[in-house]
Amino acid sequence: MRHALPKAALFALSALAAGTASALAQEPGVIAAPPPVDIFLEVTTGPNGEPVLSEDEFELVTGGYYRFNFVCPDAVDDATGFHFEAEELLANSHLRVVSVNDIEIYMQGMSFRAIECDEQGAARFSFHPMRSGVYDIYVRDHSDPAQEVFGRFVVE
Template structure:
């Protein structure tokens, strides 16, 4: 079931799924194991046409094990899609796995990195990682307009 379908069927569950991740289950300074803790960021278009991200901030524990889910629920094209970057977070994390959509397509990174995720149609991309350095890391999202509209969020690792 996609996040989009979940939001139509059970709005309360959707709100819970899209709420900011809290570092409550992760212990700062200890590299996590087992299944990663999921958190979700949805990219939509505001009334003014600019991209909107929800939530705008995530608070994570140093060394925790997380899966960042980038959700693009709207019907998009290469002209209306979104470009997502968390360059500094990726540079300061151990990347484990990147997966695309609702399929079993997975890229096992084992410390390698990637530069960006681009949504040219509705769907979800996700990557699992261990943040290895504390800090405040920017989230950058832009649309494909000319000139592009931009929005920023952040990931706080303590």
């Protein structure tokens, strides 16, 4: 019994150290603790009015904790905005929080389909990808016919 306390203390310190390390790096298959890793997708307007993505691929790990920021600096009105979808990623993730400006929506067990910016601004959502795979990103403008661009999330 004399060794129970030192072993318990050593175990607690090891667990604390492991928790600190996991916050710094995402590990596949491990549900990460806050804070989320911020990733950004800025959509701007190209020379012919087409949407242009700042990144076209995001590499994520299963169980990692991410906050996806969809940023639309060029949107002015309904005619110049952008529409974002990543339906399969959303269907294979645990959604945590969706926020627009200072409004936060906690998503326990819920889902959403798309984000649209009709004015300059940003929206974001935090999530844990739960299944590995390659998931499409679809962005279009509001023209008729719509101009489209694609990217992808790669979850390992």
